[in-house]
Amino acid sequence: MLHLVVCIKQVPDSREIRIDPKTNTLVRLGVPAIINYYDLHGLEEALRLKDEFGARVTVVSMGPPSAEKALRQCVSMGADEAVLVSDRAFAGADTLATSYVVALTIQKVEERWGTVDIVFCGKQTLDGDTGQVGPGVACRLDIDQLTYVEKLESLDLETREVTVHRHLEDGVERVKARLPVLITALAELNRPRRASLPGILRAARYQPIVWTTNDFPTIDRAKIGLRGSPTIVSKTWVPEPKQVQTEWLPSEDSAAAATALLDHLYSTDLPQKLGWA
Amino acid sequence: MAEERKRKPMIGLQSDTDWSEYRGVMVVVEQRAGVAKAVSWQLLGEARRLADKLESPLLALVIGHQVQGLAREAGYHGADRVYICDSPELASYRTRPYSRVCLYVIREYKPEIVLMGATYAGRDLAGAIATHLPTGLTADSTQLDVDDERLLLASRPAFSEKMLATILCKQFKPQMATARAGVFEALPRDEARSAEIVVVPPQIDPEDISTQVLGFVESLERVNLEDADVIVAGGRGLGGPGAFSLLKELADALGGEVGASRAAVDLGWIGHDHQVGQTGTTVRPKLYIAVGISGAVQHVVGMQNSTYIVAINKDSEAPIFRFANYGIKGDLFQIVPALAQAVRARRSGGLSPEGVLEPMSAAGRGE
Numbered sequence: 001m002l003h004l005v006v007c008i009k010q011v012p013d014s015r016e017i018r019i020d021p022k023t024n025t026l027v028r029l030g031v032p033a034i035i036n037y038y039d040l041h042g043l044e045e046a047l048r049l050k051d052e053f054g055a056r057v058t059v060v061s062m063g064p065p066s067a068e069k070a071l072r073q074c075v076s077m078g079a080d081e082a083v084l085v086s087d088r089a090f091a092g093a094d095t096l097a098t099s100y101v102v103a104l105t106i107q108k109v110e111e112r113w114g115t116v117d118i119v120f121c122g123k124q125t126l127d128g129d130t131g132q133v134g135p136g137v138a139c140r141l142d143i144d145q146l147t148y149v150e151k152l153e154s155l156d157l158e159t160r161e162v163t164v165h166r167h168l169e170d171g172v173e174r175v176k177a178r179l180p181v182l183i184t185a186l187a188e189l190n191r192p193r194r195a196s197l198p199g200i201l202r203a204a205r206y207q208p209i210v211w212t213t214n215d216f217p218t219i220d221r222a223k224i225g226l227r228g229s230p231t232i233v234s235k236t237w238v239p240e241p242k243q244v245q246t247e248w249l250p251s252e253d254s255a256a257a258a259t260a261l262l263d264h265l266y267s268t269d270l271p272q273k274l275g276w277a
Numbered sequence: 278m279a280e281e282r283k284r285k286p287m288i289g290l291q292s293d294t295d296w297s298e299y300r301g302v303m304v305v306v307e308q309r310a311g312v313a314k315a316v317s318w319q320l321l322g323e324a325r326r327l328a329d330k331l332e333s334p335l336l337a338l339v340i341g342h343q344v345q346g347l348a349r350e351a352g353y354h355g356a357d358r359v360y361i362c363d364s365p366e367l368a369s370y371r372t373r374p375y376s377r378v379c380l381y382v383i384r385e386y387k388p389e390i391v392l393m394g395a396t397y398a399g400r401d402l403a404g405a406i407a408t409h410l411p412t413g414l415t416a417d418s419t420q421l422d423v424d425d426e427r428l429l430l431a432s433r434p435a436f437s438e439k440m441l442a443t444i445l446c447k448q449f450k451p452q453m454a455t456a457r458a459g460v461f462e463a464l465p466r467d468e469a470r471s472a473e474i475v476v477v478p479p480q481i482d483p484e485d486i487s488t489q490v491l492g493f494v495e496s497l498e499r500v501n502l503e504d505a506d507v508i509v510a511g512g513r514g515l516g517g518p519g520a521f522s523l524l525k526e527l528a529d530a531l532g533g534e535v536g537a538s539r540a541a542v543d544l545g546w547i548g549h550d551h552q553v554g555q556t557g558t559t560v561r562p563k564l565y566i567a568v569g570i571s572g573a574v575q576h577v578v579g580m581q582n583s584t585y586i587v588a589i590n591k592d593s594e595a596p597i598f599r600f601a602n603y604g605i606k607g608d609l610f611q612i613v614p615a616l617a618q619a620v621r622a623r624r625s626g627g628l629s630p631e632g633v634l635e636p637m638s639a640a641g642r643g644e
């Protein structure tokens with residue numbers, strides 16, 4: 001049977017984070033924790049494949065104990081199994097350290113439930129916002145990566161080939177790859193389903209599997225958490241856009257305003273720079 | 278069933294930690310069909326400054342097929358030395374073969390900083406390489422600098438663009454970052470400059486090329502705000518999707534593209550590809566005309582580097598005016614069509630569509 005793994009992260013809904021104008025610091029109080037938006041699209045795609053071909057869907061996440069709630073939500077949508085890797089030692093991980101632990105987790109998932117055919121990640125997280133963990137995991141598992149996928153065109157279980165559409169700046173690329181692959185999901189990929197009633201009932205009783213560092217006998221402690229993270233945040237600040245002196249143009253009459261503006265623009269270096277006659 | 282490719286064990290941390298040999302700032306040039314992405318030259322422009330500060334060479338890496346011309350272009354845009362890897366297998370971007378070339382060049386020539394555009398391909402490639410090396414990687418930088426200890430200070434937006442954070446990588450080399458398009462300025466192209474060209478043998482492992490690019494469909498309706506010289510952007514003040522046609526007329530007359538605020542995009546009046554700002558595109562056109570846009574900080578940070586900013590808004594208190602070189606307080610439904618007509622008139626040598634002669638130039642303004 002197909003084995004699909006979905007990597008999810010519980011994140012603060014950063015759209016709700018405000019900056020305190022007095023102290024210039026983040027106000028995180030009361031900011032809801034949600035499943036990273038794009039990860040739900042990864043989960044939905046895995047569930048669609050499960051509907052079509054039959055599959056085992058395992059969700060994995062590295063995070064604090066409170067992320068169990070996010071994992072239960074995935075189970076309520078139809079995931080079979082959910083694994084939370086949680087340990088103080090993982091705290092402060094950057095993308096390199098995160099991909100290490102997530103990849104180890106997937107390997108352990110493979111030991112338990114069989115080799116993985118497709119790993120789904122989100123395009124990026126709302127808080128880390130790098131899109132680097134997906135490629136990092138693919139690289140560590142030594143599988144091909146298909147990033148920024150907006151459509152899964154076909155999956156051929158005979159040839160073990162998957163064809164996807166990757167969204168690029170200037171167009172769409174069709175790519176075919178051999179399983180196993182890692183796919184990073186865009187919002188265009190699908191519309192995540194709501195939880196079903198049986199799913200909700202199952203999730204209410206479901207206890208996510210929790211692994212700590214002790215469950216990984218070969219883990220290299222120099223590669224996890226803050227210590228295993230090569231990048232350091234040296235400072236943060238709130239940007240202040242630079243202001244300029246505004247020249248106000250007369251605006252009683254719009255034709256006059258237009259002419260006045262053009263007169264001004266023509267007296268600059270713009271016509272020359274833009275090749276205006 | 279097809280034969281499964283054998284997966285190799287996970288890579289480990291590199292053991293040698295003497296980084297003193299690592300010198301030079303390298304930009305990985307991104308191209309499609311032999312045409313470079315603008316961000317590559319913008320990065321070379323910024324990296325030139327970093328390399329000069331570090332008193333080390335500026336390097337470029339060009340990967341593709343039939344890209345010799347690009348290697349020369351990289352020199353015209355500031356590189357001192359260009360590594361070129363040219364092979365039919367490298368015609369389209371694929372993670373594995375491209376990573377292999379980058380890893381080879383990095384290990385062989387030891388740059389201390391490696392920069393790529395924060396494009397889809399750039400992020401895909403950088404994420405793979407940084408994990409392989411391994412080293413630290415900062416995503417989506419919008420400011421780059423170096424300090425006395427030769428550390429790369431890569432600053433990027435954080436927390437949904439509400440803050441900026443400066444990120445360092447002290448332990449490993451090269452220090453890596455991807456950087457946004459439209460933020461940095463390319464050097465003027467100078468054919469008098471010439472770079473040393475170093476040919477890199479392709480590192481093709483047949484196992485690496487199992488992924489196939491079946492095709493690429495260019496989206497013509499997708500706008501290219503990053504490279505636009507003129508952008509006419511509309512916001513919630515447009516009141517509906519219809520008014521974007523007025524903006525399009527003005528943009529066409531000026532030879533520019535149509536942009537939008539997030540409010541207009543969220544309302545479904547225009548596609549997300551048009552969105553300017555921190556969660557949209559960062560732009561630096563020569564002329565930016567903001568129409569019916571209030572000037573929220575998230576919008577302004579995405580367009581403040583435009584050479585000239587014009588704001589048209591009926592509220593003279595709108596914050597956008599604080600960033601505008603020229604302000605017109607008034608109703609956009611009056612002003613935008615008038616402006617489009619005036620532009621057409623002036624650009625067609627003084628003849629407006631109605632055949633009325635308009636003043637030719639600003640020469641007589643006597644200021």
Ligand SMILES: Cc1cc2nc3c(=O)[nH]c(=O)nc-3n(C[C@H](O)[C@H](O)[C@H](O)COP(=O)(O)OP(=O)(O)OC[C@H]3O[C@@H](n4cnc5c(N)ncnc54)[C@H](O)[C@@H]3O)c2cc1C
Pocket residue numbers: 014015437438511512513514515537538539540541552553554555556557558568569570571572573574575576579589590591592595607608609610
């Ligand atoms: C996490 C986050 C990220 C964001 N990212 C972005 C981003 O990338 N880009 C972005 O743009 N925004 C972004 N925003 C949203 C931003 O905060 C503002 O909400 C948005 O820019 C407002 O858009 P607007 O100026 O079009 O609308 P409004 O603020 O409603 O302004 C409309 C303006 O139109 C004027 N107007 C109305 N009618 C007329 C008329 N007939 N003639 C002339 N003027 C008229 C009004 O006076 C007003 O100033 C982000 C917000 C958050 C929280």
Ligand SMILES: Nc1ncnc2c1ncn2[C@@H]1O[C@H](COP(=O)(O)O)[C@@H](O)[C@H]1O
Pocket residue numbers: 007008009036038039060061062063095098102120121122123124125126128129130131132133134
């Ligand atoms: N702590 C984590 N646990 C599981 N998956 C993660 C974690 N962090 C990131 N990911 C996955 O990697 C993707 C990209 O994350 P990022 O690189 O942080 O933008 C996310 O959308 C998730 O699918």
